[in-house]
Amino acid sequence: MPKVSSVVVPYATYLRVYEPLAAFPAREREHWTRYARRPDRPSYQDELRRSLADLLPTPPVVVPVQESGDAFVLEVDDVVCVCPWRTRLRGWQALQELPDDLPKPVLDAMLPPVVRRQATADYERWLVRNPDSRPWIRTATWQVPLNWFVLVSDEERRYEKGTAEIPPMLRYRTPMVQARRRVARALRTLKDTVEEGPLIDGLVDVGRWLEEFHPRSLVELDYGGLVHTLPAGDLEGDHSAADVAAGIEALRQGDGAAAGEAYGRLVERWRAVRDRRSAN
Numbered sequence: 001m002p003k004v005s006s007v008v009v010p011y012a013t014y015l016r017v018y019e020p021l022a023a024f025p026a027r028e029r030e031h032w033t034r035y036a037r038r039p040d041r042p043s044y045q046d047e048l049r050r051s052l053a054d055l056l057p058t059p060p061v062v063v064p065v066q067e068s069g070d071a072f073v074l075e076v077d078d079v080v081c082v083c084p085w086r087t088r089l090r091g092w093q094a095l096q097e098l099p100d101d102l103p104k105p106v107l108d109a110m111l112p113p114v115v116r117r118q119a120t121a122d123y124e125r126w127l128v129r130n131p132d133s134r135p136w137i138r139t140a141t142w143q144v145p146l147n148w149f150v151l152v153s154d155e156e157r158r159y160e161k162g163t164a165e166i167p168p169m170l171r172y173r174t175p176m177v178q179a180r181r182r183v184a185r186a187l188r189t190l191k192d193t194v195e196e197g198p199l200i201d202g203l204v205d206v207g208r209w210l211e212e213f214h215p216r217s218l219v220e221l222d223y224g225g226l227v228h229t230l231p232a233g234d235l236e237g238d239h240s241a242a243d244v245a246a247g248i249e250a251l252r253q254g255d256g257a258a259a260g261e262a263y264g265r266l267v268e269r270w271r272a273v274r275d276r277r278s279a280n
Contacts, residue, residue, distance in 0.1 A: 011229055014222040015139075016222065018074050020079050023213070023214035023217070032071060047085060063091035064091060068085040072085075091119075095116060134212050142274070146240075146266065147202035149243075150186045150203060151219055154245070157239070161236070167228060168235055170238065175218060175219075176214070177215055186203060187200065194251065243266050250262060
């Protein structure tokens with residue numbers, strides 16, 4: 001399960017949920033209402049810089065001591081929606097995933113066992129008091145999980161080339177009800193046509209996560225720092241959401257050849273990204 005944490009590299013992609021203020025309990029709603037009026041709210045890059053700064057001390061601060069009071073804010077059709085960072089929670093959750101991603105010698109050198117044990121103990125104590133907690137943001141590094149593309153459509157794609165001062169941007173935004181509907185349709189098709197596997201498992205997982213949020217929320221898929229490692233031409237020609245949708249529709253129609261072609265385009269595109277990861 002992809003998670004965001006303070007343990008990140010710049011080449012990270014994000015899946016975010018923005019909830020309307022009405023979804024929050026009264027005290028928290030008051031905080032976010034005041035926060036949304038601030039003219040100096042931090043940006044996506046500010047969150048990344050703070051996360052990376054935590055890795056500089058020795059030993060590194062893998063999980064913030066205090067939970068973040070920051071959030072990303074959107075206003076759509078006069079409705080203010082916020083996406084809380086929850087960097088402490090996300091740090092704990094990502095820490096649980098690291099043993100699956102890194103060889104033990106590398107993990108021990110990067111994060112000493114005593115640091116990991118203390119963070120795990122803190123997380124277990126916190127969970128006793130907050131059993132229903134969940135993050136508003138998920139992260140993946142050096143990839144966009146294919147199941148994320150199921151949530152969005154090519155018509156919701158927004159690409160900006162960037163300038164010398166501003167990096168390029170590639171993201172999708174969709175209403176929560178659309179994202180849930182696409183997950184349900186895709187799962188019906190996949191379960192009828194392919195064997196159980198990572199795509200179905202990932203889609204079930206992300207679908208359950210979406211159910212935790214207000215139905216008037218917005219879902220955002222952001223290529224984030226991955227844009228820094230992809231040539232502009234590759235970014236401009238990246239229509240992975242369209243390829244995923246085409247592949248699933250082809251399966252629904254029983255057209256295995258068309259499904260294979262769509263999958264081939266995805267494999268070729270993301271193989272190039274994996275090659276750059278190996279080079280780093």
